[in-house]
Structure formats: C-alpha cells, structure tokens
Amino acid sequence: MTVTTQAPASHIGLEQIEAAREVIKGRVVRTPTIAAPKLSELTGAEVYIKCENLQFTNSFKDRGALVKLASVSESEARRGVIAMSAGNHAQAVAYHARRLGIPATIVMPEHTPFVKVANTEAFGAEIILSGSGLYEAQTRAVEIAEQRGLVIVHPYDDPLIIAGQGTIALEVLEDVPDLDMIVVPVGGGGLIAGNAIALHALKPSLAVIGVSSAACPSMHAALTGEAVVCSEQTLADGIAVKAPGKLTLPIVKALVSRIMLVDEPAIERAICALLTSQKIVAEGAGAASLAALLTEPEQFRGRKLCLYLSGGNIDPRMLASVVVRGLERDGKIVSLRLTITDQPGVLGRVATILGTSGANILEVFHRRTLLDVPARGATLDLMIETKDKAHALQAISKLETEGFQVSRLEGWGGRVIGAR
Template identity: 60%
Template sequence: MGSGFAISFADIEAAAQTIEGHVLKTPLMSAPRLSALTGADIFVKHENMQATASFKERGAVNKLRSLTDDEKRRGVIAMSAGNHAQAVAYHAKRFGIPATIVMPETTPLVKIENTRAYGAQIVLFGETLYESAQKAREIAAEKSLVFVHPYDDAAVMAGQGTVALEMLREAPDLDMLLIPLGGGGLMAGNAIAAKALKPSIELIGIEAALFPSFHNAVHGTQMPIGGATLAEGIAVKTVGTQTLPVIKELVSDIVLVGEDLIERAVNAYATLQHTLAEGAGAAGLAAMLKEPERYRGRKVGLVLCGGNIDPRLLAAIMVRELEREQRIAAFRLTASDRPGLLGKVASLFGTLGANILEVSHGRLFLDVPAKGVTLDVTVETRDEAHTAAIEEALRKEGFAPRRIYPRGLAEPGG
C-alpha cells in the first residue's frame, strides 16, 4: 500500500480507541430483502443510527479530542451542508467547546434546525460548500478558531476509517465495500483500513452523476458539476487534496448514479430494510440497482452513511415510486353527464379491487361535449398488471379512459 498518505492504519486504530464510548459501534446487518432485489449477499452498516444519524461523528470526535486546552477554549468552526455540522455541534457541546457552523443557504431546513438545537452558532452563507468554506476560513482567521474540515483533515479521515475497521472485524469475508464519495474523507479512511485488514477487498466509490468530482479528478475528464441532487451530502465540487491520492491508488472504480436510482434506493431502504437513508446514504445501493449483474453472488458491504432526510421529501419519493411501479394510477374518464354516474364509477372501481384516492369532476374542458363530463380518478392498485386490467375494464364500460401521468396526460390510445 502506498506510503505518503496523510494517515496510516495505525492512526485509524488509535482513532478507534479515542472515539470509543463517544460514538455508537453501529450494527452491521444482513439485508435479505435488498439481497433478493440485487442478487448479491448484502450487509448494511447502519451509520444512520448514530446520535446525529451519520458517520460524521467518528471524524468529529477524533478531531475534537485532539485539540489542546487553549484550542478548546477558543472554539471550533466548520462548514457543512448538514451532517458534519450536526456531528461537530453535538460533540462540541458534550465536550464544552464553543462551535460555529457555516452552512450553504440551500441546506435542508431539517439539518439547519437540528444543528441549531445542538447549541452551535449558525451562519448561513453562499450557494455552495465552496463559498461556505471561504466564509468559514475568514471567520476562523478573524476569531482564532480551529477550522474542522469535513473531509480534508487527517484526524477526521482517521475517525471515518473506523467504519471499515468495525465491518471487517465483524465480517472478514466481505468481498467488496461500496462507499459514497463526496470530498473523500469516508472513502479514504475506510480504504486504508480495509486494505490493511484484507488486501484483496474491492473498493468502489459512488458519486451522484450531477457531481462527478472524483471521476473527473481520477480520470482526467471534464464532466459538468452541479445541479439539484437528492444526495446533497455528497454534492461536493472540490475533492480533498489529502483524500485524492488514497482514492487514486486504492479504489478500483468510481460509479456515477442518477437521481432516479438514488430515489429508488432511498425507497428500497425505507420499504425493504425498514430504515431511513438520505440520498447520499443510499448511493451504494443505487449503484447496485444500476448494474446488479456486477455484484451478483458477491458478499457486499454497504455503508448507509446518513439518515437525515426531510420527511416531506421521503413521502414524495415513496409516492413517486408507487407511480413508477404503477401501483398508483390516474385515469381521465369521459361520459355523458347523468345522475348516478359517480356512484357507478365508484362501484366499478370497487368491483375491480382498486382503492380510490382522489376524484375530480370536470365539466368545463373544451375537448368534452357540452352534455359530457370528465372524471379524473386516482386509484391505488396491486401492480402494473392490475392497473392494465382496470384500464381495459373501463374501456369496455364505455368510459374512454386516458392515463394521466405525473408529467401530463397520455394521448388517446397512447
């Protein structure tokens, strides 16, 4: 293994002792339903069970415990889109260290409020982490605060490396680890730990397709970076200078995952593994959904690195997934406007075994005859085949059904 890295395996072992008793040794759990979905033998490291719901506590504690008494008295400052912020704020409060956190103005409200609740002073600045970092460095210089970088810091990297340390000591027969890649702190620390414990293990980093920062840095590509991603925890434009050499040497591949796959993975964690994953936390599973044949029959360790997802966003994702699976379907029916029509339609859906979620009665559409009426009916069905059977039955009853998709109305016959 390459020398000249910012940290060594010994640093990670030391970090494990430093953080013991301050962070949870999270469970590594078999995931039979996710395994059935992908064909691999999946084990999930539930870092979403930490006090602030992410792995970031490991690096934060290791860094805070390394400070001198004078540095603790002056206080710390960090920039973060959320999970690092919460981890630093929570443990700084436990250790009696004043903390200031600079967050991008686009940070989800749930993460801002959680961080504030831990007693940190919050500064909202800039659109991106890069702008927040500039501001944090200015304040650090002005007030003589210790800057706690979310990933480009040796103590932080060593703390994060304790994840793989725990995984491989518990399950030494894992073939591969799939780890989300933002600035690279989690992957760099874990790559060093994993390769020291099991040199044959395969390490795969996962980036959101909108933020291919490491892909560009490692492969020399110029793919565009930026956009609204569900995985804001790994939406990093600038890779770490200390993490990049580790990832170049030890990581065998960097996989880019699109937003649809991240949504599917978040939903799969919620419905199949009964656990909360934020977009970044689900990135590893998203990569497996992208190319299941690559992992079939392998023993795969996934790091569910964070569970801080906005409840409204999770609800929207779950409903969208039902629509994708055609377990929620909307139809526009056209008929003559006569008494008892609504009752007849409701009765028909009941007979067909569909649950009506919403009905809208319209008489003013210009493409409907003056004596006609349209009914937009949204129903819950068992699956795609059931939805198709319902559509056919509606057609036979003379309702000329047209499917309404989230993106608009289907053309007749389309």
C-alpha cells in the same frame, strides 16, 4: 491568525485509524453490520448493510468530528471551532462540540434543508447561512476562522477526519471478515479514503467501490480528467461536492477500484427499497451504495459485499414524495384521466367498476370547465391504488370495456401520457 492545520495525508495509516477508534470508543455508536436477505434476493449479491444512520446525529460524520474535536488544545477550545457543511457534518460537529464544551460556528449553504438547519441549531451552534453551495460556505468559513482565530473542522480534507471515518472498516471486518467488497458513497472522499486505507492494510484483496451522484460527479471527474458540472437538483445532497479533497483524491486514486455514477431514479428506487424491504430510512447519499447495485446488478452478482448506509437525515416531506413516486413507478398508485358525460350517476358507475376490480380510489378531481372537452362533458382525474402494474391494467381495461375513454397521467395532476 493562521488557520490550524494537521499532518499531511502520508501520515494516515492503520495506526492512526486504530488510535481514532480508541478516541471514539464509548462516545459514538458502534453501529451494526446487518444481513439484508431481501436486498440479496433483489440484487443477486450477498448483501450486508453498515447502518451508520443509527449514530446519534444519524450519519457517519460523528466519528471524524469527534476525533478532530478531541485533538484541539485548551486555548483553541476556548476560542472555538468552525465548520462548513450542508447538514450531516454540521450536526456532528455541533453535537460533539457541545458535549466537549467547545463553542461551535457552522457555515451552511443558503438552501440547506430546514430540517438540517434546525437540528444543528438545536445542538447550540451558531449558524451562518452563506453561499449557494459548500464551496462558497467554505470560503466564508475560512474568512471567519482567520478573523476569530477558530479551528476549522473540515468535512473531509483533514487527516484526523479521514482516520475517524476509517474506523468503520475495522468494525465491518470484525462483523463480516470474509467480505469480497464494500460499496461506499463518495462526495469529498473522507469516508472512502479512511476505509480504503484500513482495508488495504487488513485485507488488500477486498475491493473498494465508490458511488457518486451523476448530478455531481466531482471525484469521478477528478480521476478521469473530465470537466465537472454539478447540479443542485439531486437527492444525494450529502455527497454533492464540487471538488474532492486534496488529501483524499490521491488516496482514492491509489486504493479505490472504481467510482460509479448513479442517477436520480436509481437513488429514489434505493431509498424505497431500503424502506420497504429493510424498514431502514436512508437519505439520498446514504442510499447511493444500493443505487449502484440496482443500476449495474451484473457487476455485483454472486459477490459478498457490504453497503455503507452513510446517513438517514432525509426531510420527511421529501421522503413522503419519494415513497409516493416509488409506488407510482411500481404501478401500485396510478393516476388516470377519464372523459365522461356530465350526467347523474356517472361518478357512481366509475366507482363501482373500480371497486369490483379491486382497485381503491385515493383521490378524485372532477372538472367541467376545461375547453378541450364538450360542454356537456367533464374530465375526471383519479388516483387509484392497485396491487401492481398488471392489476392497474386490468382496472383500466374494465373502465374501457364500459365505454370510458381513459388516459394515464404522469403523476397526480400531471401531463397525459396516453391511453394506458
């Protein structure tokens, strides 16, 4: 059975994107483009956010998935569709396929976060876990499509998917017509390609900046001719794609001003900034656009720009970890190790000193059996809450003034990084 294909990329233009908008009208969320004054103050740019995390499946993937599914014939719909995805595309295909009465099979990499697998299953799709990444999942999906006669709903390398994602640009320009720039997360390139096409047609002076994870810089490498090495250890798993699309790459090359790379600490800081400043939950890929501003603020200072917050499907456990790490990075949570004499009242003294300094004790771990302390001594590991780094240093100074030997720990229970 031959896998269903679509028209070549040259057939994607503003007309196709406007037609896609008619397909999704009233069937996906017309998400807001909101001003972000606190992020503007933080970065020096006039920042707006396109909140695609507010889609029903919490990512922009709803758009392209629906446009593609709405195009299949009755006979194709009876046989069903198949998609490969690490999560967001899977959920979008499963959700809209159920709404349209189309059987859906989703091939997901074996190590896909549990929350994304569970969410996709909840929409009634058949889930097949296969391979270590999207490339291996795609190979398996193609095999199954040929065996069963299923239509492949590719996550990014399909003209209808690209056109569907491009509908975001139409909404953004309606909301903020005088933008200078948009900043868009980039994996396989479907999102940025569709938006670049629409914006080039409607406002060619507007700069389109792409952002990829430095842990998987496939689009950047494809444009520069560099070899690409991808790591699975990235928060931005939604854009951790080993190779860009064959359709999307020439579009990006022709219409995108630059592809920036951001590292993991910048992505963590962006997730925390969105949560604390805007009360917005973003996954790693969704926060990549803000990570670019935090990484190179001088490149954006004074510009009026829109950040594409592409999704909010982050594992709650991972979000909690990122938030705590952010508080530690800002000095609002500090982990300390004290060497103390093993005598009655010492713990009380420590608690009193910290209390009078205004620090709050969150965790205590008291150990007597470590061989690197005297037999009559003990170590006391503390996690304390402070206002900021200066306040933390004040609390540590008070402990040292009272005769305690204090070392900072790199994270709770982590290695000693020296006094202070």
